[in-house]
Amino acid sequence: MAITPLSWTDDAACRDSEGALFYPADSAERKEERLERELIAKRICASCAVREDCLEAALARHESYGIWGGLNEFERRGLLRT
């Protein structure tokens, strides 16, 4: 089965960013490190033209980790519960 690329990813503000900003480098990441990393990633998301598409896609597939659409996994789970 062929994998269809998502068209909105062409306009993603994070295209040239380090993936490590959007995902924890390892499970031993301290809370302060996580908050700082996520803050930087969320700033990139805040200026992203496809933020809503990204968030919708992450919610639809119950993305378990990382920053998508400006929200981390806990914030996305909160949205799905409402």
Ligand code: SF4
């Ligand atoms: S909203 Fe954030 S994670 Fe999603 S494409 Fe834009 S910059 Fe990347």
